[in-house]
Amino acid sequence: MPTEILDIAVFTTLAALVATIVMLPPGIGLAWVLARHQFRGKAIVETLASLPLVMPPVATGLMLLWLVGRRGPVGRALAPFGIEIVFTPAAVVLAMAIMGLPLLVRTARAGFEQVTKRYEQMAETLGARPWRVFTTVTLPLASRNILAGALLGFTRALGEFGATIVVAGSIPGRTRTLAVGIYTYTETGQDARAASLLAVSVTLAFGAALIANRLARVD
Amino acid sequence: MADAATRMPPQFELRFLMTQGAFTVAADLEIAARAIALFGPSGSGKTTILEVIAGLRSPKQGRITVCGRILCDTDTHTNVPVRDRHVGYVPQDVLLFPHLDVRRNVTYAQPRRRHIDMPDLDQLLGLTTLMDRKVSGLSGGERQRVALARALYSGPDVLLLDEPLAAVDLARRRLILDTLVAIRDELRVPLVYVTHSPEEARAIADYAIVLDEGNVIAAGVPDDVLP
Amino acid sequence: MLRWWATFALVIATVVPLPAQRPEVLVSAAASLADVMGTIARIYEMRTGTRVVVNTGASNTLARQIAAGAAVDLFISADEAQMGTVRDEVVANTTVDLLSNQLAVVVPADRPRTLRSARELTDAAFRRVAIGDPAAVPAGVYAKAYLQQLGIWPAVSGKIVPTASVRLALAAVENGAADAAIVYRTDLDAAHRTSLALAIPLAEGPRIIYPAAVIRSGRNREGATRLLAWLRGTEAAGIFKGAGFIPLGQ
Numbered sequence: 147m148p149t150e151i152l153d154i155a156v157f158t159t160l161a162a163l164v165a166t167i168v169m170l171p172p173g174i175g176l177a178w179v180l181a182r183h184q185f186r187g188k189a190i191v192e193t194l195a196s197l198p199l200v201m202p203p204v205a206t207g208l209m210l211l212w213l214v215g216r217r218g219p220v221g222r223a224l225a226p227f228g229i230e231i232v233f234t235p236a237a238v239v240l241a242m243a244i245m246g247l248p249l250l251v252r253t254a255r256a257g258f259e260q261v262t263k264r265y266e267q268m269a270e271t272l273g274a275r276p277w278r279v280f281t282t283v284t285l286p287l288a289s290r291n292i293l294a295g296a297l298l299g300f301t302r303a304l305g306e307f308g309a310t311i312v313v314a315g316s317i318p319g320r321t322r323t324l325a326v327g328i329y330t331y332t333e334t335g336q337d338a339r340a341a342s343l344l345a346v347s348v349t350l351a352f353g354a355a356l357i358a359n360r361l362a363r364v365d
Numbered sequence: 366m367a368d369a370a371t372r373m374p375p376q377f378e379l380r381f382l383m384t385q386g387a388f389t390v391a392a393d394l395e396i397a398a399r400a401i402a403l404f405g406p407s408g409s410g411k412t413t414i415l416e417v418i419a420g421l422r423s424p425k426q427g428r429i430t431v432c433g434r435i436l437c438d439t440d441t442h443t444n445v446p447v448r449d450r451h452v453g454y455v456p457q458d459v460l461l462f463p464h465l466d467v468r469r470n471v472t473y474a475q476p477r478r479r480h481i482d483m484p485d486l487d488q489l490l491g492l493t494t495l496m497d498r499k500v501s502g503l504s505g506g507e508r509q510r511v512a513l514a515r516a517l518y519s520g521p522d523v524l525l526l527d528e529p530l531a532a533v534d535l536a537r538r539r540l541i542l543d544t545l546v547a548i549r550d551e552l553r554v555p556l557v558y559v560t561h562s563p564e565e566a567r568a569i570a571d572y573a574i575v576l577d578e579g580n581v582i583a584a585g586v587p588d589d590v591l592p
Numbered sequence: 593m594l595r596w597w598a599t600f601a602l603v604i605a606t607v608v609p610l611p612a613q614r615p616e617v618l619v620s621a622a623a624s625l626a627d628v629m630g631t632i633a634r635i636y637e638m639r640t641g642t643r644v645v646v647n648t649g650a651s652n653t654l655a656r657q658i659a660a661g662a663a664v665d666l667f668i669s670a671d672e673a674q675m676g677t678v679r680d681e682v683v684a685n686t687t688v689d690l691l692s693n694q695l696a697v698v699v700p701a702d703r704p705r706t707l708r709s710a711r712e713l714t715d716a717a718f719r720r721v722a723i724g725d726p727a728a729v730p731a732g733v734y735a736k737a738y739l740q741q742l743g744i745w746p747a748v749s750g751k752i753v754p755t756a757s758v759r760l761a762l763a764a765v766e767n768g769a770a771d772a773a774i775v776y777r778t779d780l781d782a783a784h785r786t787s788l789a790l791a792i793p794l795a796e797g798p799r800i801i802y803p804a805a806v807i808r809s810g811r812n813r814e815g816a817t818r819l820l821a822w823l824r825g826t827e828a829a830g831i832f833k834g835a836g837f838i839p840l841g842q
Contacts, residue, residue, distance in 0.1 A: 168424075173789065208656065215660030216809065232662045233618070233647060264460055267421055270517050271445040271454040272474040286464045315620070315647040318630075330648060333759045334626040335779065 150318075151339070155346045158323040161235060163244035163304035166296055173247050173299070174292060177254035178284070182263075199248040204307025210241060210313045237314035240320050244304045246299030255296060257291025258284065293361060301354045305347070324350075374399050375523070375555040381427025381437075383417055388577040390414060392427075400549050400556040400571035404563065404591060407556070409576040411559040416524045418557065419454045420447040432522045432555065453516030453554075457527040461500045461509050466589075467511050468496045474519030481517060481552055488513050488543060505532035509541060517548065524548065527559045542568055563591045603798040611733075617645040617815040618655035618663065620654040622670035622730070622802065624693075624758065624776055628835040632828060640822075642815055650757065658807055665694060665810030666820060668802055671730035675803040683813065686806040692838040693800045694777035695738060695792040697729075699807075700765055710738065713772060714747045722761040725754035731761075735811055737775040751779065753757040762786060776800075778836035794838070801840075 176195060177336070182190070184271065198206050214220045214231040231237050243316045261284055307325035314321040316330045324347045331340035377396040383389065390392050394426040403411040409529035416422040418429060420436065423444060431452070434446045463471050465540065471484075471492065473474070487493050490510040495503070503511065509529055516524055532537045558569050566573050567587045573585040575590050583590040602660045610727065621629045633644035641760075647654070647664070651674040657685040658664050658678045667682075668690060669675040675687065697707055713721055724732030732754060739745045753759040753770055758779055764770035766785045777791055822828055824841030830840045 152411060211660045211662075212655060215657075215662060217661040219663065230663060232657065233664075258724075264456075264458075265462060267447065268454065268456075268460045268462075270475070271419055271450070272420075272450075272515070273448050273601070274473075274475075275448060285474055311649060312653060312657070316649055317645055317647045320645065321647075330623070330626060333623045333757055334648075335759065335762075335781070336627065337784070 150347060152345060153319065154322055154324055154327050155350070158304060158325075159350065161323065162239045162242055162300055165239045165246060165303045166300045167249055168239060169243040169247045169299055170296060173250035173295070174254055174285075177251045178258050178280070179297075180251070180254035181255045195251050196248050198245050198327045203245065204305070206244060207241060207309030207312030210237075210244060214240065214260055214313070215291075232313060233315045233321060235314075235316060235321060237275070238310055238323060241309040242303035243299075243311050245306045245309055246302040248294040249294075249302055250299040253295030254288065256290045257288035257295070260291070261287040268332075283314060290361070294358065297354065297358045297361065301358070302350065304350055304354065370532055373397070373412045375432045376430065377432070377555075378428060378430035379414070379418075380426035381417060383413060383422060383424040383427070383430060385413070388579060389398075390417075390430075390576075392574070392581050393421070394574065394581065396572050396584075398555070398570070398572035399553075400558060400572070402566035402573040402587065402591075403559045403576065404561065404566050404573055405555065405576035406561060408578070410579040412527055412575055413579075414576075415454070415527055415559060417531065418450075418523070419446065419452050419525055420450050429551065430466065432485065434522065438587030451520070451522040451556050453519055453524045455509075455512045455516050455526050455529060456485060458532065459512045459532070461503075461508060461511060463500055463514070465500070466496075467492070467498050467500065467503075470500060470511055471496075471514045471518055473515060481516075485512050503525060504534075506537040506541065509533055510544075513544070513548075517552070517554070521554065523555045523557060528561070529558070530560075530562075545569055566591055598728045601633045603683070605649070615812060615815055616645050617812050617819050618645045618647065618688060618810065619666045619668065619819070620647045620662075620664045621668040622650070622651045622654070622750045623648050624670060624731070624778060625668060625691075625802070625820075625837075628837065631831055631835075632710045632823070633762065635827070635831065636819065636822060639827075640818075642819070644819065649814055650728075651730055653661065658809075661809050663809050663811050664807045665812050665816035666804060667807050668804040669730075670802060672801055672803055673733065675805060676717055678807070681808050683808050683811060686817070686820070687803055688805070688820070688824065690804040691802040692840055693802070693836075694794060695734060695774055695797050695800070696770055696777045696780060696788055697774055697785040697790040697792070698762065698765055698780065699770060699772050699789045701787045702785070704787040705789055710742055710774075710790060710792065711744055714740075714744050719751060720753050720764075720770040721748060721751050722753045722755050722764040722773040724758045724761055724775075725756060728756070729755075729757060731758040731774075734798045734800050738792065741798065766838040768818065781836065 149325060211232065212218050216225055217323050231240065251347050265283050265287065266279050269283045305325055305328065310323055316322050316326045324343050328343045374397045379392045379394045382391050390413045401433065403414055405411055413422065417424055419433065433524045435443060436450055436472060437443060492512060492514055495507060509532065529539060533541055545556065549556055556569065561564050570587055573587040573590050574581055629646045633646055634645050651670045654667065654676045655677045658667060658681050667831060687774040695711060715781045723735040726736040739748060753764060755764060758775050761773040761777055762775055776791065780788055804820055806813060808819060810816055829839035829841060
């Protein structure tokens, strides 16, 4: 069924886009703090930020499940408002964002570290308050790295599987992403469908990589 | 702030002790002048003093007053943050924002008051042709003028200049020097001017501080203290 | 800047969950049931107008989701062990044995043979036999239980290759990495380059049970109960049989 394949492809791309947008504010903020500040417990924060990168994705998925499931701290807080995350597209976005975040933080942090503090100091002498310095000097000068990091996060989100299948499940039309779909179809012997999804995945990944290269070359 | 109603020259108080590793810079001066020259060989601490006035470095101990306003006083734990010091800083490497064009660089500051309007600033520094250009294509002299304009646009109480003529070719130096004199006299913005050239110091300053390895070895009227 | 936020909010709204409008029943079903549950869902919706949403996966993953409080209405597990792990989440007296399945030994299609008994797996010709991991995969649990029942487990355990799922056991035979695999009879329809060597007779084989139960934290208990009753009825039995499963309902 071509429409089903298209639906899955569109859903996955949209979810990955939203996940990228969602991971940008915390990712940029964290990257900036790690690049510019020293504080007690910094090593712990750095490790936490890298965890999704080094843990098996399924383990991350289990942690998320515990966190946002109706028994967990976040899930319990949201339940009175009728908001449920597990088994919904929001869970897909959540899993994608968590898995992509470490990549964004790393790349953005390198970008901030490259921006010499002296430009920020110059802006200060011209009377700019911290937020203005950040938005008019630091951020623009680190923008190429941040963009690269966002792209990295996006591609990671596109391919995300292990955490997604645990916290979002595999519900056709609702939480079945390309990766989860390939797995489910393969598991149930629907090889033709799996192959179609695989082809779409490869094409998307190819496209994303192409854009990433273009961006890197415009240097 | 230089009060237009009075003819008294601006007041400066530079009493401080600053250490960085093995290097110490010490000063203990009370000055009334329209332009102060910081003179000495490289590494003598001239740039450090500028940075202390700008607030980019904090002295271990001391008190800095510019135009009657206390910027820093370790005894009372006063330390005005950089953004509130109203200094116009032009470092040796100028530091024009590379991602902004000339116009956006010059108009970056959002000052409370301005000494000079854009058209006059244009005329004083000859910026009209430069306004829409990218920073990367500018010559040394052009960068210096843009940096001066940017600093002036912020309406500073004092201009801090670190070797402003170093990157400018000989032919244009006179021009920039004259512009600085105009800023000092017509706009009445006091200058603190770092240089290793006695001629420049004599041309611009009515007070000179001679430094050597962090210490003030002489201070006073330029003709008296300069070689 | 404002336009950015508006777009962002709009996109978020499309993925943020809103309470369901139509009545629906959320079923978590073992992976081997994915295909047949798709058919079941379609037909049930035609008959009753109630939408059946099916979440499939490995039974242990499904069980974990339920244990974390996921709002599943009905759980169909591939074995009683996994259903046991969510005992506390099950509504009392709703657990039923829904389906059974048959084990089968498969071999590569280019080297077909028939076995009269699984004991022949001890033969030296079978160097590697793939089964689902007996530690986690229900099909593997059943396979091991059967081999133990036959008394040949010590003899073959050295050549057993545990795989992460039944599908991978099949794949091992398809690409020649294993000489045989023990899978569900129902998996054969999906397999392309394998051939059936032996279907383990039901009387001999392990008692394969797919239990189904209504889950406490579900949103539509009534819907789940009605669906479960229908699943045990004649029409559903026909659909399950057509897919190769063995319905156990009244």
